[in-house]
Amino acid sequence: MFELTRVIDPREALAAVAVAATEWPTPEPLPVGLPPVQTFNADLLPVALRAYVMDISDRLQCPPDFPAVAFVVALSSLAGARIGIRPKAHDDWLCVPNLWGGVVGRPSVMKTPSMQEPLKMLHRLEALARSRYTEAKLGHETKLLIHKLKADDAKKQAQARLKKGVTEAELVELLRTEEQPKEPTLQRYVVNDSTVEKLGEILQENPDGVLVFRDELVAWLRTLDRDGHEGDRGFYLEAWTGAQPFTYDRIGRGTVHIESVTLAILGGIQPGPLRQYISAATQGGAGDDGLLQRFQLLVWSDVSTEWRNVDRWPDTEAKQAVWRIFERLADLSLHHEESEVPYVRFGPDAQITFDEWRETLEHRLRNEAMAPVLEAHMGKFRSLVPSLALIFHLVDEDTAMLPVGPKHVQRAIAWAEYLETHAWRVYSQALDPALAAAVALSARLDDLPDSFTARDIYRKCWAGLDRESTEKALGVLVEFCHVQGQEESTRGRSTTIYQKNPKLKNNSGNVSRGADKTAKSPPLPPSVSFGSSPTQESENIFPDDDGIDFEEIQP
Numbered sequence: 001m002f003e004l005t006r007v008i009d010p011r012e013a014l015a016a017v018a019v020a021a022t023e024w025p026t027p028e029p030l031p032v033g034l035p036p037v038q039t040f041n042a043d044l045l046p047v048a049l050r051a052y053v054m055d056i057s058d059r060l061q062c063p064p065d066f067p068a069v070a071f072v073v074a075l076s077s078l079a080g081a082r083i084g085i086r087p088k089a090h091d092d093w094l095c096v097p098n099l100w101g102g103v104v105g106r107p108s109v110m111k112t113p114s115m116q117e118p119l120k121m122l123h124r125l126e127a128l129a130r131s132r133y134t135e136a137k138l139g140h141e142t143k144l145l146i147h148k149l150k151a152d153d154a155k156k157q158a159q160a161r162l163k164k165g166v167t168e169a170e171l172v173e174l175l176r177t178e179e180q181p182k183e184p185t186l187q188r189y190v191v192n193d194s195t196v197e198k199l200g201e202i203l204q205e206n207p208d209g210v211l212v213f214r215d216e217l218v219a220w221l222r223t224l225d226r227d228g229h230e231g232d233r234g235f236y237l238e239a240w241t242g243a244q245p246f247t248y249d250r251i252g253r254g255t256v257h258i259e260s261v262t263l264a265i266l267g268g269i270q271p272g273p274l275r276q277y278i279s280a281a282t283q284g285g286a287g288d289d290g291l292l293q294r295f296q297l298l299v300w301s302d303v304s305t306e307w308r309n310v311d312r313w314p315d316t317e318a319k320q321a322v323w324r325i326f327e328r329l330a331d332l333s334l335h336h337e338e339s340e341v342p343y344v345r346f347g348p349d350a351q352i353t354f355d356e357w358r359e360t361l362e363h364r365l366r367n368e369a370m371a372p373v374l375e376a377h378m379g380k381f382r383s384l385v386p387s388l389a390l391i392f393h394l395v396d397e398d399t400a401m402l403p404v405g406p407k408h409v410q411r412a413i414a415w416a417e418y419l420e421t422h423a424w425r426v427y428s429q430a431l432d433p434a435l436a437a438a439v440a441l442s443a444r445l446d447d448l449p450d451s452f453t454a455r456d457i458y459r460k461c462w463a464g465l466d467r468e469s470t471e472k473a474l475g476v477l478v479e480f481c482h483v484q485g486q487e488e489s490t491r492g493r494s495t496t497i498y499q500k501n502p503k504l505k506n507n508s509g510n511v512s513r514g515a516d517k518t519a520k521s522p523p524l525p526p527s528v529s530f531g532s533s534p535t536q537e538s539e540n541i542f543p544d545d546d547g548i549d550f551e552e553i554q555p
Contacts, residue, residue, distance in 0.1 A: 025481040027501050030439055035428050037302065037421040040065045044414055046395045048325055052318035056117050059310050063301035066103045066114035070266060071322070073101040073211070073297060074118035075391050077189070077264035078329035080209030081243040083400055084343040087358075087386040089351050094343060096242030097387035098209050100265040101297030102217050104274055104426065109303050111268040112215055119213060121326045122189040129187035136184035144180070189330075196232045200248065200256050209242070209262030217267035218277050221292065233291060239263040240294045243341050260340075271300070274426070275436065276463060282373045282430040293377040296384045299422045325395055332400060344390065347403035354389075354409050357416075358382065371431050377423050381416050388412035437469040438476035445482070451499045474498060 040063065042050050049071055057064035076099040084096045105111050185205040191212050194202070202210060214220040224233045231248070238244055242262040249255045281292055334342035346354055364370075365379055389412040393404045430436075444462055458470045465473065474496075477483045483498045 024484075024501050024503050027482045027504055028480040030442055030476075030480055030482075031435070034300070035421070035425050037300065037425050038418045040068060040301065040418070041414075044068070044411060044418065045071075046392050046411070048321050048395055052315060052322045055315040055318055056114060059312065059314065060110045060113055061304075061307050061310060062110035062114045063105075063299075063303060065299045065301040066105075066111060067117055069101045069103060069297045069299055070115040071118045072388070072391060073099050073264055073266045074122055075325070075329060075395065076387065077122070077209055077211035078326065079332070079391060079394055080264070081260050081262040081341050082208045082329075082332045083334055083390070083394070084243065084341045085386045085390040085404065086343050086345050087354060087382075089345065094243075094341060095383045095386045095390070096262060096341060097390050098240070098242040098262050098264045099297055099384070099387060099391075100240060100295045102265075102267050102269050102295050102299075104269045104271055104298065104300035105303065106270060115213075115266060115268065119190060121323055122211060124323075125326060125330050126187070126189050129189070133184055133186045139184075196235045197248070197250055197256070200235075200246070200258050200261075203258050203261055203263075204256065207258075207260040207262070209260075209264065212263055212265045214265070214267040217265075217269045217295075218273040220267065221277055224291070233289065235261075236263070237289065237291060237294075265295070269298075278373075278427060278430045279433060279436065279464060282427070282433075290376055293373070293380060296377070296380055297419065298426055299419070300425045301422075328398075329394060332394075334400060342401070344393070344401055344404055346389075346409065347405050350389070350404055350406040350409045353406050353413070354385065357385065357409075357413050371427065373427050373430055374423060377427070378420065381420075384419075385409070385412045385416050388415050433469065434472035434476050437464055437473035438480075440464040441470070441473040441477065442482060445500055445504065448500070450502075451497055453495055453497060 042054055042064065045053055045068055049068075053067045053071060054064055056062075056067040060067075076097045079097045081096055081098075084094045086092065086094055103111050103115065188202055188206050188210050191199060191202060191210050192214070194212075199212075223229065224236065235246065235248070238246060239261045240263070243260045245257070245259055246261045247255065247257045278292065345351070361378070361381060365375060370378070389404050389408040392408040392411050393402075394400055396408070440463065441457065444457075444465075447460075448456065454467075454470050454474060457465055457474075458467045474483065474485065478485055478498075482501055482504060484501070485496045485498045487494055487496050489495075
């Protein structure tokens with residue numbers, strides 16, 4: 001015989017225990033703040049860019065990082081495969097300065113308007129190119145007509161001579177005409193939304209490279225994660241290297257061979273979607289292939305809580321100075337006997353500076369305890385610093401083929417130090433996924449009953465709270481006394497029943513703010529000493545760049 005027993009609901013049992021318990025510990029605030037980042041210093045920009053970038057920042061009341069990154073990436077797209085740099089004094093290692101960058105921020109912090117300023121200059125270049133293309137197209141049609149008339153005349157002469165008797169060689173000579181005129185191509189500078197196949201055709205006609213601009217980068221990244229887009233990801237991964245050939249075969253399009261795949265990429269990202277994407281990409285998801293780490297100029301700046309209305313005309317003189325740089329780089333046409341991509345090297349002093357910096361970087365990558373995602377990101381600084389130095393050299397020097405000087409290398413190293421702190425912020429929640437999940441669950445506790453199980457949570461399919469993340473989150477919430485767990489045996493199985501701390505209802509400090517905002521965040525990386533830290537915007541860390549008053553252009 002079977003003995004019938006009453007099954008007691010474990011929630012009722014735990015509730016009874018909770019009522020009997022008179023003392024709950026005070027819940028500790030969760031450390032949800034972001035790791036600190038270096039403040040952008042105007043000295044990080046060459047003099048020719050500095051005034052206009054700070055002018056944009058002031059008028060838009062946005063962090064200067066936003067337009068600064070946009071201008072650097074836009075200029076890198078103009079340099080593209082027109083010129084590269086060989087960072088070693090004798091080796092043939094070549095860096096093509098096609099940079100990928102983005103700005104992280106909420107929808108209201110003026111990301112898009114700040115990035116549109118350099119894009120306006122690229123669109124202006126495209127408008128001029130379109131005008132030249134229209135004229136060339138008309139001239140091409142005339143040349144084609146002349147070529148056809150000459151070919152028809154040659155045929156008539158050959159037919160007349162054929163009746164009189166001529167050799168095959170003589171006929172070939174009679175029918176030989178000038179090569180058919182090549183159709184003009186439209187110079188492109190910006191691509192917004194394109195399939196990989198169409199982008200390949202654009203690059204066929206623009207081997208020096210183009211800029212891909214996506215206002216929302218995460219949407220683009222997620223598109224590449226979908227089934228059937230594996231080839232697209234491979235294309236972009238190879239495009240980051242720059243100036244590499246690429247061939248793809250498609251039914252309908254046939255074989256498309258691209259002599260030089262060179263892309264710069266720029267866009268904006270919101271913090272929430274970025275966190276979700278990074279969490280998936282760093283836990284073995286489809287995005288765990290290093291594509292995100294190629295966005296070396298990815299900045300997540302602190303936005304000032306203060307705002308003032310700035311209503312004045314743009315700094316026309318500063319804007320024209322930047323426009324002249326865009327024009328000069330767009331017209332850059334160089335040739336080199338030994339390489340398909342013309343290149344420069346560092347000058348003697350600059351070479352020493354770069355070699356010393358790289359030695360420090362390589363030792364850090366090999367010996368410092370570093371999360372894999374950060375190691376992959378910083379490993380790409382090997383090419384970032386030479387590329388930035390080359391871009392600053394092109395901005396400052398009218399003669400592109402001069403050796404790159406030490407000032408440009410020092411400025412590029414300062415950028416690397418600054419960008420490293422932003423990388424720590426970007427990947428911070430991926431470095432501590434349990435805390436990130438706990439923060440997400442903490443925001444949802446009011447949607448749960450006083451007693452609940454882990455299954456009650458992950459069955460709701462809340463963002464960032466799958467089965468594994470829920471278990472980690474509950475462990476953190478127990479540690480911070482937001483919940484208590486008690487193991488109960490139910491129908492032969494062991495289940496942990498959790499109950500919310502009743503003091504949470506009267507304690508608004510369940511999430512740390514203010515002075516505690518960076519508690520338990522990953523520590524800042526060891527600084528690679530540059531000689532001065534770019535944290536005070538009015539300090540000139542480049543004494544050679546005298547002649548401009550930084551305090552006057554600070555927002």
